[in-house]
Amino acid sequence: MDEHLETLRAVEHELTALLRRGRAVSWEVAREVHQNLEPNAYGLLLWLRRCDSIRLTDLAGRLGIGKGTLSRQIRALEELGLVRRTPDPTDRRASQLSLTEEGRQRxxxxxxxRMDHIRRVLESWPDRDVAEFGRLLGQFNDAWS
Structure with missing residues (x-):
């Protein structure tokens, strides 16, 4: 059991280091998108870019945050001209969220x-290790939620 506990401690240590670096990178990337963008907003923009268009309630569920919190964050992105709401054609009470053209370009x-930086960090890794790293991170994230 002690060996397993030490392994878990090593995972926690490396995860903490990764998250600390991630927060710093999020500040940098957010500023690259827009000078007034909050660092947490990069993740919202990433999901919106991936989904193209999504309902607020669906996005809140995917991110694991409340609709009220997400709505405030989306409102700030709308004010910056990065996100727009359009009526949901299947439900008049709801709206679809998507990136504006400016939001997409930025x-x-x-x-x-960011991808260039990740590419440089991983360029000495064998392709199979990079693929396995991505798979394991995905598995970890899926289990976390």
Whole structure:
């Protein structure tokens, strides 16, 4: 049991280091998208870019945050001209969220810089290790939720 506990402690240590670096990178990337963008907003923009269009309630569920909190964050992104709401054609009470053209362009530019950094960090890794790393991170994230 002690060996398993030490392994879990090592995972916690590395995860903490990753999260600390992630927060710092989120500040940088957020500023690249827009000078007034909150760091947590990058994750919202990432989901919106991936989904193209999504209902607020569905996005809140995927992110594991309350609709009220998400609504405030989306409102701030709308004010910056990065996100728009359009009526949901299947439910008049709901709306669809998507990136504006400006939001898409700014996000894509910031993401390209971030991807270049990730590419440089992982360039010495064998392709199979990079694929396994991505698979394990996905498995971890799925289990966490």
């Amino acid at each position: 996000f894509d530019a910031a993401r390209a810089a």
